[in-house]
Amino acid sequence: MTVLISDQHEAAAPRSHPLRGADILVTGGTGSFGKAFIRYALDHLEPNRVIxxxxxxxxxxxxxxxxxxxxxxxxxxxDIRDRDRLHRALHNVDYVVHAAALKQVDTGEYNPFEFIKTNVLGSQNVVEACIDAGVKKVVALSTDKASSPINLYGATKLTADKIFILGNNYAASYETRFAVVRYGNVTGSRGSIIPKWKAMAERGEKLGITDMRCTRFLITLPQAVQMVVDTFAMMQGGELVVPHIPSHRVVDLARAVAPDAELVDIGLRPGEKLHEEMISPEEGRRAVIIEDGKYYVIEPETPQWGYQPLEDAKPVDEGFHCASDKNDIWYDAEDLRKVLESGI
Incomplete structure (x- = not known):
């Protein structure tokens, strides 16, 4: 089933949205997501300040x-490794978007200690500093590679997911609450393969494909930003929110970028999966669907801080899990070309 491109630009947040008029801090704020979120906040949320x-x-x-x-x-x-600096930056902050992380899969395989210091210990610092500073809500960004991880990067992000979800236990007698959003590859993000492929095609070079069978999830930056904004509005603390987004074949993405280029199978890199997963079968036991299928929510297992099951949620099918090769919605090469041409 192919999904055609629809209007994916951000909608303005309602007047009652908790982020409106607030003091917001974004870790990793100079990255692709950070800049897109800041643009949305300045245009739609009338923030008091964005740090x-x-x-x-x-x-x-x-x-x-x-x-x-x-x-x-x-x-x-x-640096999120520096808890004292976080304490200073979080003074009088209402809400935090945690986007800072080391993210390159192959780099993580060769520098595991550095990834642990930032993605794991840095996440712990963010949780503890936010509780101490009286932050109201924190949304942390995750990745599909955190589901059933096979590489160091994915393992550190799964650990970070757990730190934020279970951080609600530490914050139970405080105001602070934590949630996580998990999504797949982002079009236009820093480090994307797309600009590299375009440059190679312009030079008349062959495009290297890491296994012709590979499939991936795809989300645009505006969709990722909207997901975080929506999560702040609906979260109680402890949710892991996953978007219902299309899959695509990596070969189709290459053909959308450079239709005439020759494709070469170069094999999977260290720590790379053939297909990505956003909800494992075990997580699927706790998953529900909200907002007419727009998002899945993995509800917390041990909600000792007072979490209540979502009233408008629908259960997923028995044995459900969300993997890029088993998806019910897909982008083909033409759909991907339209996404790329839209510039979002």
């Missing part, structure tokens, strides 16, 4: 120019 927390001064400088030094933005150089 950009990241460790690279050059990227902060470039992002300041991108937003023309908007006076609602604040700039904190800092």
């Amino acid at each position: 950009v927390y990241s460790r690279d001064e050059l990227k902060q400088f470039e992002t300041r120019q991108l937003f023309e030094n908007d006076p609602r933005l604040r700039w904190f150089i800092g």
Whole structure:
């Protein structure tokens, strides 16, 4: 079943949305998602201030120019490995989007200690600092590679997912609540294969495909931002939210990028899967569908902080799991071409 491209631009948040007029901090705020979220916040949420927390001064400088030094933005150089710096940055913050992470699969296979320090210990720092600072809600970004992980990156992100979900136990007698959103590959994100393929095609080179059978999930940046905004509005704490998004064959994506290029099978890289998964069979036992099938929610197993099952949720089918090769909606090469041409 092929899904045609529809209007994927962000909708303005309702006047009652909790982020409206708030003080928001974004870790990893100079990344692709961070910049897209900041743009949405400035355009639609009338924030009191948005704090950009990241460790690279050059990227902060470039992002300041991108937003023309908007006076609602604040700039904190800092690493999530540094809990003291997080405490300072979180003063009087209402809501946190946690997007900071080390993300390259092959890099993680060769630098495991660094990935653990940032993705695991850094996540613990964010949880503890947010509780101490009295932050109201935190949404952490995850990845499909955290479901049934086979690589170091995925294992660190699964651990981070658990840290945020179970962090609600530590925050039970406080106001702070944590939730996680998990999604697949993002079009237009930094590190995407798409610009590399375009450059190779312009030089007349063959495009390397990591196994012609590979399938992946695909989400646009506006969809990812909207998902986080929606999660802040509906979360009680402890939810792991997954979008119902299309799959695609990696071969079709390559053909959408460069229709005339020759494709070469170069094999899977270290730690890479043939097909990705966003909800494992075990997680599927706790999954429900909300908003007419727009999102799945994996509800918490041990909600000792007072979580109540979602009233409008529908249970998934027995034995459900969400994998890119078993999906019920797909993008073909023409759909992917339209997504790329839309620039989102």
